[in-house]
Amino acid sequence: MSIRFLKTHEWLNGNKVGISNYAQDQLGDIVYVSLPQVGDKVYAGKSFCEVESVKAVSEVNSPVTGTVVAVNEALNDKPEFINSNPYDAWIIEVEIESEGELLSQADYDKLIA
Amino acid sequence: MKLVFEQSVQGRMAITLPASNVPSYTLQCATRKTQADLSEISEIDLVRHYTRLGKQVYGVDNGFYPLGSCTMKYNPRLNEQVVELEGFNNVHPTQCPCETKGTIEVMTNMQQDLCAITGMDYVTLQPAAGAHGEFCGMLLIKKYHQSRGDTLRKKIIVPDSAHGTNPASANMCGFEIVTVSSNKEGGVDIDNLKQIVGPDTAGLMLTNPNTLGLFDKNILSITRIIHDAGGLCYYDGANLNAIMGMCRPGDMGFDCVHLNIHKTFSAPHGGGGPGSGPVGCKQMLAKFLPTPIIGKQPTVEYSLGKVKSYCGNFPVILRGYTYIKTLGSSGLKQASQLAVLNANYLRILLQQDYTTAIDRICMHEFVLDVKDYHDNYSTSALDISKTMIDYGMHPPTMYFPLIVHEALMFEPTETESKQTLEEVAEIMHKISIRAKDSQDDLHASPVTTPIGRVDEVKAARQPILKYQPQ
Numbered sequence: 001m002s003i004r005f006l007k008t009h010e011w012l013n014g015n016k017v018g019i020s021n022y023a024q025d026q027l028g029d030i031v032y033v034s035l036p037q038v039g040d041k042v043y044a045g046k047s048f049c050e051v052e053s054v055k056a057v058s059e060v061n062s063p064v065t066g067t068v069v070a071v072n073e074a075l076n077d078k079p080e081f082i083n084s085n086p087y088d089a090w091i092i093e094v095e096i097e098s099e100g101e102l103l104s105q106a107d108y109d110k111l112i113a
Numbered sequence: 114m115k116l117v118f119e120q121s122v123q124g125r126m127a128i129t130l131p132a133s134n135v136p137s138y139t140l141q142c143a144t145r146k147t148q149a150d151l152s153e154i155s156e157i158d159l160v161r162h163y164t165r166l167g168k169q170v171y172g173v174d175n176g177f178y179p180l181g182s183c184t185m186k187y188n189p190r191l192n193e194q195v196v197e198l199e200g201f202n203n204v205h206p207t208q209c210p211c212e213t214k215g216t217i218e219v220m221t222n223m224q225q226d227l228c229a230i231t232g233m234d235y236v237t238l239q240p241a242a243g244a245h246g247e248f249c250g251m252l253l254i255k256k257y258h259q260s261r262g263d264t265l266r267k268k269i270i271v272p273d274s275a276h277g278t279n280p281a282s283a284n285m286c287g288f289e290i291v292t293v294s295s296n297k298e299g300g301v302d303i304d305n306l307k308q309i310v311g312p313d314t315a316g317l318m319l320t321n322p323n324t325l326g327l328f329d330k331n332i333l334s335i336t337r338i339i340h341d342a343g344g345l346c347y348y349d350g351a352n353l354n355a356i357m358g359m360c361r362p363g364d365m366g367f368d369c370v371h372l373n374i375h376k377t378f379s380a381p382h383g384g385g386g387p388g389s390g391p392v393g394c395k396q397m398l399a400k401f402l403p404t405p406i407i408g409k410q411p412t413v414e415y416s417l418g419k420v421k422s423y424c425g426n427f428p429v430i431l432r433g434y435t436y437i438k439t440l441g442s443s444g445l446k447q448a449s450q451l452a453v454l455n456a457n458y459l460r461i462l463l464q465q466d467y468t469t470a471i472d473r474i475c476m477h478e479f480v481l482d483v484k485d486y487h488d489n490y491s492t493s494a495l496d497i498s499k500t501m502i503d504y505g506m507h508p509p510t511m512y513f514p515l516i517v518h519e520a521l522m523f524e525p526t527e528t529e530s531k532q533t534l535e536e537v538a539e540i541m542h543k544i545s546i547r548a549k550d551s552q553d554d555l556h557a558s559p560v561t562t563p564i565g566r567v568d569e570v571k572a573a574r575q576p577i578l579k580y581q582p583q
Contacts, residue, residue, distance in 0.1 A: 031574050032573070032574075079574070080570075
């Protein structure tokens with residue numbers, strides 16, 4: 001399954017979740033990510049963590065409902081990885097129970113155009 | 114510039130103490146193992162240090178300070194004279210009330226005046242600042258639902274243009290936050306609101322005029338929708354400066370409000386405090402108010418308890434009271450009218466070079482969206498703000514509200530003259546020309562200040578929060 005997006009600019013690729021290039025560009029330099037814990041429940045369309053940039057603190061919504069099985073600890077030391085490589089800088093990996101309303105790459109590109 | 118610690122030389126002191134005439138005694142419970150690392154500095158070096166710091170400070174006494182939503186009002190000198198009166202200055206809250214009748218009278222009258230201005234039935238002066246007032250107000254709403262056995266109401270509705278403190282305060286009280294989107298006119302999207310409300314709605318938090326500086330014309334429908342669903346309406350008083358004497362939150366359908374004395378009623382903002390954030394409420398919430406209540410007493414059998422020691426930050430309350438009594442009801446109304454007039458005059462002047470986020474007559478503040486400068490001239494809201502510093506003025510609020518991506522939020526307040534506003538517009542015109550000139554680089558601004566462009570990213574990622582001896 002290829003990458004898909006929430007309207008609120010989060011991506012789902014396989015079991016991994018991150019934020020889109022558009023989101024990181026709008027946020028500006030990201031300085032902190034408050035990671036959830038392995039075992040936490042996440043709900044589609046609901047916030048599961050916050051990213052803080054020099055401009056603002058923003059909530060990150062989960063594209064899926066499920067349980068967190070891994071968190072990207074590397075973001076603790078290098079939150080700027082989200083700015084430089086938004087599609088490699090996953091935030092959590094989820095054991096998926098169900099998916100939210102997801103957009104294809106083409107539909108998402110139309111949304112942000 | 115050296116820190117006061119870096120100027121320390123062992124043995125120096127700024128004050129000469131008289132010789133001790135009591136026997137020395139060591140406290141058995143004292144736990145400090147080492148000397149406190151305090152600066153040892155002579156009086157003249159200490160005076161020069163703080164004088165130097167004082168020269169580098171920028172405040173409303175130095176010049177234009179249009180920090181939107183913060184209402185950086187001029188602090189009238191009369192307020193300070195009144196606070197320094199001996200009868201107010203040399204009292205203690207545990208003193209016999211028979212000796213502090215003056216302070217009690219001020220607090221009683223202040224509560225009455227704030228009730229009259231907001232259209233509420235009762236006011237508590239306890240909360241220490243705006244966000245503390247929000248927290249207190251949210252607790253009142255929570256208590257109200259609990260007392261009725263209405264325990265399923267767990268959601269507070271907040272617009273996407275709201276101050277960040279709104280969802281934070283509601284969350285602190287254990288509520289879940291639901292965001293209602295804005296419509297094209299910058300107000301609450303009524304259709305979206307109707308979809309969101311339900312039997313789980315505890316209430317709505319709203320600022321009106323909102324953070325775009327726009328008055329929500331649908332306010333009566335909005336509060337009715339919430340009330341019909343069984344929720345209560347909370348008014349964030351951050352922008353009351355725009356409507357004093359013209360309309361009242363109580364008449365708009367709000368059940369509970371907080372006010373910022375340091376915004377609306379001209380007390381200084383200080384370095385983060387002390388502030389004062391009185392909370393007003395309608396009759397049905399009065400029995401939950403924090404105690405003690407001064408003057409007109411509701412029955413507070415279900416009081417949520419104290420939220421602040423004694424009766425709140427009295428000197429701040431007294432400054433606000435002085436402002437209210439100096440202006441009177443017609444003066445307060447005129448202050449709001451002038452704040453709105455000033456904002457609109459500056460908006461029209463700036464619209465020659467910049468685009469407003471929403472093109473409407475504004476209230477006391479307005480938001481520019483400099484997205485076109487960002488996209489076409491790689492000049493961001495941050496670059497424009499930093500360049501304004503080079504022209505000797507404080508930047509407006511940046512990147513807020515969040516729904517406007519390259520936001521610059523101007524609030525000139527009522528005290529600025531027509532000449533000042535025209536000078537500001539001239540400077541903003543110069544900055545616009547410079548931004549569009551590819552030979553000119555605004556990314557290095559400010560260049561005239563003791564410290565140039567601050568590395569905000571590094572400051573946020575690697576903060577040094579206390580003095581680190583070399």
